[in-house]
Amino acid sequence: MNTSPKSWEITEEEDTMKDLYLCFSLDNRYYAFEVRYLTEILALPAITTIPGTAVFLKGVINIRGKIIPVMDVRLRFDMDFQAYHERTCVLLVELDGHPLGLIVDKVNDVVKIPPENIDMAPKIGESKSSRFIYGTGRVGEEVKILINLQRLLTQEESYLIQDIPGN
Amino acid sequence: MEREDVLEYLTEAKESLENIESGLLNFEKTTLDGSLVNRELLDTLFRHFHTVKGSSGFFGLSGIVKIAHAAENLLDYLRNKPEVQDEETLEILLTALDILNELVIHEENSPSGGDLFSDEQISFIEKTKQKLNELKNIEFDPSLEDSNNLSPKEYGLFQNSNEQIPSEESFGIFQKEPNMQAQEEFGLFLPNPNDSIKEEFGLFNQEEKTNSTEFGLFEVSQSNKTTNKTDTPPNSSLPKKEEKKPIQKKDIRIDTDKLDSLLDIVGEIVINEPMVTEHPDLQKLKLENFHKCAIQLKKLIRSLQEITLSLRMVPISGVFSRMERLVRDTAKKTGKQVELIISGEDTEIDKSIIEEMYDPLVHIIRNAIDHGLETPEERKESGKLPKGKIFLTAVQSGKEVWIEVRDDGKGLQREKILRKAISLGLIHQGEVESLKDEEVWDFLFHPGFSTANEVTDLSGRGVGLDVVRKNVTTLKGFVDVSSNYGQGTVFLIRVPLTLAIIEGLVVRKSETYFILPSIDVKESIYIKDEPIHELYRNNHSIQYRENQISIVDIDLLFGKESELNDQNSVIEKYMIVTESHEKQMGIVFDEILGNQSIVIKPISPLFKNINGLAGCTILGNGHAGLILDVRKLINQHMAIQST
Numbered sequence: 001m002n003t004s005p006k007s008w009e010i011t012e013e014e015d016t017m018k019d020l021y022l023c024f025s026l027d028n029r030y031y032a033f034e035v036r037y038l039t040e041i042l043a044l045p046a047i048t049t050i051p052g053t054a055v056f057l058k059g060v061i062n063i064r065g066k067i068i069p070v071m072d073v074r075l076r077f078d079m080d081f082q083a084y085h086e087r088t089c090v091l092l093v094e095l096d097g098h099p100l101g102l103i104v105d106k107v108n109d110v111v112k113i114p115p116e117n118i119d120m121a122p123k124i125g126e127s128k129s130s131r132f133i134y135g136t137g138r139v140g141e142e143v144k145i146l147i148n149l150q151r152l153l154t155q156e157e158s159y160l161i162q163d164i165p166g167n
Numbered sequence: 168m169e170r171e172d173v174l175e176y177l178t179e180a181k182e183s184l185e186n187i188e189s190g191l192l193n194f195e196k197t198t199l200d201g202s203l204v205n206r207e208l209l210d211t212l213f214r215h216f217h218t219v220k221g222s223s224g225f226f227g228l229s230g231i232v233k234i235a236h237a238a239e240n241l242l243d244y245l246r247n248k249p250e251v252q253d254e255e256t257l258e259i260l261l262t263a264l265d266i267l268n269e270l271v272i273h274e275e276n277s278p279s280g281g282d283l284f285s286d287e288q289i290s291f292i293e294k295t296k297q298k299l300n301e302l303k304n305i306e307f308d309p310s311l312e313d314s315n316n317l318s319p320k321e322y323g324l325f326q327n328s329n330e331q332i333p334s335e336e337s338f339g340i341f342q343k344e345p346n347m348q349a350q351e352e353f354g355l356f357l358p359n360p361n362d363s364i365k366e367e368f369g370l371f372n373q374e375e376k377t378n379s380t381e382f383g384l385f386e387v388s389q390s391n392k393t394t395n396k397t398d399t400p401p402n403s404s405l406p407k408k409e410e411k412k413p414i415q416k417k418d419i420r421i422d423t424d425k426l427d428s429l430l431d432i433v434g435e436i437v438i439n440e441p442m443v444t445e446h447p448d449l450q451k452l453k454l455e456n457f458h459k460c461a462i463q464l465k466k467l468i469r470s471l472q473e474i475t476l477s478l479r480m481v482p483i484s485g486v487f488s489r490m491e492r493l494v495r496d497t498a499k500k501t502g503k504q505v506e507l508i509i510s511g512e513d514t515e516i517d518k519s520i521i522e523e524m525y526d527p528l529v530h531i532i533r534n535a536i537d538h539g540l541e542t543p544e545e546r547k548e549s550g551k552l553p554k555g556k557i558f559l560t561a562v563q564s565g566k567e568v569w570i571e572v573r574d575d576g577k578g579l580q581r582e583k584i585l586r587k588a589i590s591l592g593l594i595h596q597g598e599v600e601s602l603k604d605e606e607v608w609d610f611l612f613h614p615g616f617s618t619a620n621e622v623t624d625l626s627g628r629g630v631g632l633d634v635v636r637k638n639v640t641t642l643k644g645f646v647d648v649s650s651n652y653g654q655g656t657v658f659l660i661r662v663p664l665t666l667a668i669i670e671g672l673v674v675r676k677s678e679t680y681f682i683l684p685s686i687d688v689k690e691s692i693y694i695k696d697e698p699i700h701e702l703y704r705n706n707h708s709i710q711y712r713e714n715q716i717s718i719v720d721i722d723l724l725f726g727k728e729s730e731l732n733d734q735n736s737v738i739e740k741y742m743i744v745t746e747s748h749e750k751q752m753g754i755v756f757d758e759i760l761g762n763q764s765i766v767i768k769p770i771s772p773l774f775k776n777i778n779g780l781a782g783c784t785i786l787g788n789g790h791a792g793l794i795l796d797v798r799k800l801i802n803q804h805m806a807i808q809s810t
Contacts, residue, residue, distance in 0.1 A: 048679060048783075048791040051724040053774040060770065060783060062791045065435035067783045069771035100773070153773065 019115070021137065023108040023144055024091065026074050030108065032137060032144040039092040039099065041107055044084055061101055063092065070101035076152060077132065095149055102152075111144070113137035118146065170278060173226050177275050178420070180219055180231070184271065185488070187215045187264050192491045195257055206249060212260070213242040219267065230270045230283040237295040238263035244299060251302045259295055266291055423518075426478055433475040434766045438785055440468050479519075479665065483561050483568070484512035486525050490532055490559060497536045504543050504554040505536055511561035516568050517665035523642055524570065524662070527635040531572045531658045532557060534632070539576035539656050549653065551575065566670070567644075570660040579650035581607050587616060608648045612636045640798075642666065643686070671765040671794065673786060674743065674756040676721050680792040681756070682765050682784060687797035689744045689751065691759055709753055711744060717804060718742060718753035721795075724779055730755070747798040750805060754795075767794060778803060 021032035042063070047070060049059040056075035060067045070090060075081060082105065090101040117138040134148045190212045197205050220235035238260055245252050266288050273284060283289050444461040487509050498505040516524075535557055540546075543553035558573040581604065588594050588610045594602070610616055614633040632646075639646045644662035663669070663686075671682035672691070692711070699718065700708050709718045720730050742753040767782045781796035 046790050048793060050770065050774050050780070050793070052778055057773060060791045062785045062789055065431040065438075065785060067768045067770065067785070067791055069773045098771070 019112050020110055021113050021144065021146070022091070022110050024089070024104040025106050025108055026077065026079060026104060030142060030144045031073075031104075031147055032111070032113070033093075033147045033149050035110055037093045037095065037149050039094050042090040042092060042101075043086075044088045044090055044103065058103060061090065063099075063101075066099065068092070068099045068101050070103055071152065072103045073152075074103075074105070093149060095153070100153075111139050113139060113144065113146075121146075173228075173278070174275065175420075176222060176226050177271050180223065180271050181268075183215055183219050184264060184267055185485070187212060187219075187267075188492055189488050190215065191257065191260055191264060192495060195495065198252060198257070206246065209242060209246045209249065213239060213246060216242060216263075228270070228274060230288065231267060231274075233283060233292055234263055234266050234270065234288065237292050241295055241299055241302075244302060248302070256298060256302070259291075259298055262291060263295070421478075429478070430475055430766065433472055434785065436468055437472050438789065440465060442789075476665065477515075479517050480515040481518050481521060482513050482515050483521055483524070483570070486521055486528065487512045487559055487561070489525065490528060493529055493532060494536065494557065497533055501537055502542065503536060503540050505540060506554050506556050507532075507559060508556060509559045514561040514563050514568055515664075516662065519666055520642055520662055520664075523638060524660070527638050527646070527660060528559075528570070528572070530632070530635050531660075532559070535572060535574040535576065535656065535658075539574040539578075541577050545577075549577075563664070564661075566664050567661050568664055570662070572658040572660075573655060574657075575655040578652040578655055579608055579611075579648070580652065584608070584610055588613075591616065605647075605649070608650060611648060612646070643669075643684070666767065669765050669767060669794075671763060671784075672743065673760040673763050673765075673792065674741070675758040675760060676756045680760075680786055680788075680790050681721065682763075682792050682794045683743055683745065683754075683797060684781070684794070685762060687745045687747060689746045692742045692744065692753075694740050694742050694755070709742070711751065711753065714751070716744070716751045716753055718755065719800075719804060720755050745797045745801065747801045750801050752797075752801045752804055754800075765792075765794065 017036050020035040022035050022038055023030055023032045025031065045061045045063070047059045047061055050057070056072050058070050058072050058075075061070050062068075072081070084103070087106050089104055089107045091104060091107065092099060092101050094100070118135050119138075120135045121133050132147055132151050133145055135146045137144045137146050190208060194205070194208050194212065197208065216235045216239040220232050220239060223231035223235065241256060241259060245256065269288075270283070273279065444464065449457070490509075491507055494505050494507040536555075540555035540557075541549070541551075546553050546555065556575045558571070560571045560573070562569045562571075584607050585594075585599050585602075588607075589596060589599070591613070593610060593613060612632045612635075614631070616631060616633070632648075636646050639660055639662065642662050643666070644660060646661075647659050648656060649659070650656040670685040672685055672688050674681050674683065694709075697709055700715070702708055707718045708715045722730060741756050741759050743756060743759075744751055744753050746752075763786075765784045768784060770780060770783050779796050779800045781794045781799075784792050784794060786792045
């Protein structure tokens with residue numbers, strides 16, 4: 001494994017990542033996003049709150065010497081806050097090269113959702129939280145809600161990230 | 168990939184250009200004081216231009232090649248005929264350098280194949296050619312032996328002209344005319360054929376000495392002699408520079424991202440070390456040998472940390488040497504004679520700070536020349552040497568670097584500054600008497616405060632020392648000015664050695680850990696029975712020594728109510744007295760954990776509008792701690808109070 005991957009290995013790896021989705025749940029709803037965004041899954045570490053910021057941004061955590069912001073996905077989706085428990089997880093994702101931790105109730109599994117099983121979300125009800133959802137994926141009898149991670153940070157917010165030098 | 172190679176080369180080219188700049192300035196210094204052109208210096212300059220030309224050619228940067236080639240031609244000629252060197256050639260060489268810099272920066276920002284992009288640049292090549300021809304025409308004259316010694320290959324062109332011109336102007340008189348010109352231009356150089364013959368025998372040193380005595384006719388020579396004496400510092404610094412060279416050659420260029428991740432990892436190791444060696448599981452066991460090893464490991468980790476931190480440190484000489492050119496150009500523009508004396512250029516500071524020092528220094532030095540130093544006439548009248556001096560010094564003092572710009576000019580005028588301050592409404596007439604000098608000088612840092620009578624090219628545009636102070640303050644540094652009327656002005660900039668690491672006091676407030684930069688902390692006090700006065704909601708004050716100072720609860724930052732509203736909760740807490748710009752404020756915490764070196768990490772830009780925080784860090788217990796920006800907190804607090 002210490003040899004550098006050859007080109008065919010990369011394509012194979014890309015193939016293995018293809019159509020794979022990480023599923024997590026909030027309340028009794030199942031959500032999923034593409035596995036390629038995921039860096040790692042962590043048990044919830046101590047969170048340091050940062051004053052004067054949006055409610056859904058819970059603060060920062062220390063992951064091996066890196067300070068990483070964490071977002072409570074429930075709060076982002078305008079759900080009620082639920083106290084963290086031992087199954088609460090942080091999903092570490094990377095968006096445009098910026099790490100972000102997502103706090104979710106429970107991580108379920110990784111499933112394959114081929115494109116033909118995905119239905120785009122109907123463009124009805126421009127409610128605040130529906131803009132994070134781009135479609136639904138059928139897995140057997142279940143339906144997973146597919147999240148557009150990029151939108152978790154509103155356009156304005158992701159613009160801010162790019163705008164700051166050194167980031 | 169190719170583009171990356173070009174970019175890498177361009178950084179290298181910039182270094183060569185810096186060398187050329189210092190070489191040219193050195194060249195100017197040594198020629199202007201009347202001594203003969205240093206052949207070695209010419210060779211070095213030639214070599215630098217040649218290197219730039221060669222390597223740029225390799226990368227297909229045709230514009231750079233053209234300019235460097237033109238300069239190289241001129242220098243090559245000078246190498247063999249140092250006596251024809253005049254101010255104009257120097258000016259041309261400096262312009263060449265400017266254009267090369269321009270081209271390099273242009274190429275860096277917008278890859279364009281490196282061709283010339285302005286008319287000025289194209290006409291420069293023509294100008295250089297003309298100058299070269301001019302020089303060749305001047306110089307065919309008396310010392311035919313000279314031209315005989317030249318290799319025909321190098322001077323083919325020249326020899327031709329040598330033949331042509333005499334044939335056109337066959338009168339002997341004309342031949343002398345260029346001589347006369349040369350005399351006028353050089354003043355100190357006698358186009359004495361003997362001179363040039365002697366030169367060839369390498370008797371340069373003798374030549375110099377006889378020169379100055381020979382030209383006793385010139386009034387200047389007296390002051391020349393004296394300035395020659397004062398010239399010794401730069402001369403004595405020459406061998407120093409030579410000593411430094413081999414050290415510089417050991418340099419290696421490293422991507423700062425790599426450095427930062429190394430710093431991160433080392434930081435982690437430092438944090439993890441006590442977690443392992445003082446692990447609770449080991450506490451009950453008797454492990455003598457283990458503890459020996461652990462101590463050894465601790466030592467190694469400390470030195471690892473120190474070395475890693477020093478990696479970002481570079482000598483300040485880079486910025487200092489760039490000031491030479493500035494001084495030269497500013498002196499020319501203002502018609503003043505200025506000598507820049509640099510010392511302490513080996514002092515090391517964090518690279519990011521050094522870059523930020525450039526603008527403030529430019530401003531201060533320009534100011535010193537434009538406002539501080541008098542004209543040569545004025546200086547003579549007040550019994551000073553006509554040549555003004557500017558001392559640029561760097562010294563390390565504890566965890567700070569002190570950079571001093573000292574001039575021997577006329578100094579600050581208290582009356583003038585006071586008048587301006589009154590006219591701007593900063594003070595009332597009545598207060599004038601009671602102000603200390605330092606307080607008066609401090610007005611200079613007020614926005615829009617310029618004592619310049621008129622707007623010049625150089626200053627007086629209102630962009631003043633306030634900007635300098637702002638720049639330095641963002642680096643957590645200070646600028647102060649002091650002055651003695653008639654004797655000069657001193658600007659002292661104090662900046663921390665590094666921004667990446669600060670000394671901080673770690674404190675806890677409920678679940679959150681905060682760090683107060685040690686520099687802002689004045690004292691910590693255990694509050695027990697001190698009465699706290701509630702001025703109005705969320706605003707309290709406490710008796711501290713003889714003053715009443717504001718006392719605040721950091722909870723306010725989080726949008727909570729202040730705990731201080733409930734008197735009882737405050738008992739048995741700690742108050743840290745912080746100070747910024749002589750304003751004091753107390754902040755209440757639950758526990759003080761102690762002093763620590765803190766590696767500052769930026770807070771994610773996701774968090775907008777964070778007020779009062781300077782960054783984040785990771786503490787020994789693995790928690791992220793918040794670094795308080797005390798100055799901002801105090802300013803905010805004071806602003807709220809006054810509204």
